[in-house]
Amino acid sequence: MHTFFIISIFAAVARVSLGTNFTVVVGPDETLTFSPNTISGAIFGDIVTFQFVTQSTFGNPCQQSGLTSSFKPVPGGPISSSEFSLLVNDTRPTWYFCAQSENLTLVSSHCQRGMVFAINPTADETFDMFQVTLERYLSQ
Numbered sequence: 001m002h003t004f005f006i007i008s009i010f011a012a013v014a015r016v017s018l019g020t021n022f023t024v025v026v027g028p029d030e031t032l033t034f035s036p037n038t039i040s041g042a043i044f045g046d047i048v049t050f051q052f053v054t055q056s057t058f059g060n061p062c063q064q065s066g067l068t069s070s071f072k073p074v075p076g077g078p079i080s081s082s083e084f085s086l087l088v089n090d091t092r093p094t095w096y097f098c099a100q101s102e103n104l105t106l107v108s109s110h111c112q113r114g115m116v117f118a119i120n121p122t123a124d125e126t127f128d129m130f131q132v133t134l135e136r137y138l139s140q
Contacts (some may be wrong), residue, residue: 011134014118019045019088024117026051026098034098034117038127042119046088053084053117054099058125061134062097093120095130112138 022042025035034091055066069084096117098110116134121127 002027008066012030019043019047022046022048024048024050025055026116027110032098032113032115034096034115035125036119038121040120042088043091044089048088048098049117050084050086052098053086053096056077056095056097056111058080058093058095058130059132059137061116061130061137062093064099066094068099088119091120093118093125 020042022039024039027033028035034050042048052067052069054064054068055065057065067086096119098115100110100115109119111134114131114134116130118127118130121130
């Protein structure tokens with residue numbers, strides 16, 4: 001019984017450690033973008049590493065509805081952040097945005113300027129459609 005448990009743990013650790021590591025650069029060259037802005041084909045055990053990110057839904061691109069890695073803005077200075085790694089648990093599409101604001105009165109101005117990201121967008125919910133949804137969301 002104990003041997004089975006130990007083998008099960010080893011197999012789970014091996015599966016996670018053999019996954020693909022994706023790195024997403026947040027705001028490269030001082031742009032309001034993620035690079036890349038979408039990852040397709042991420043599966044269980046893959047890891048996506050960000051500097052910071054906040055999860056949303058397809059229909060509400062700039063509203064938090066899940067995880068957030070948090071960040072600590074420094075007024076008048078650079079962002080103080082650390083890397084945030086997300087373990088992919090399935091192949092469903094997930095949607096993210098940058099919740100960083102340019103001043104303390106705006107909740108998500110980077111998102112409002114189009115800084116969004118997707119993991120495993122589908123043919124029914126593409127990244128381009130997510131951006132259109134963002135435009136509609138912002139025009140309300």
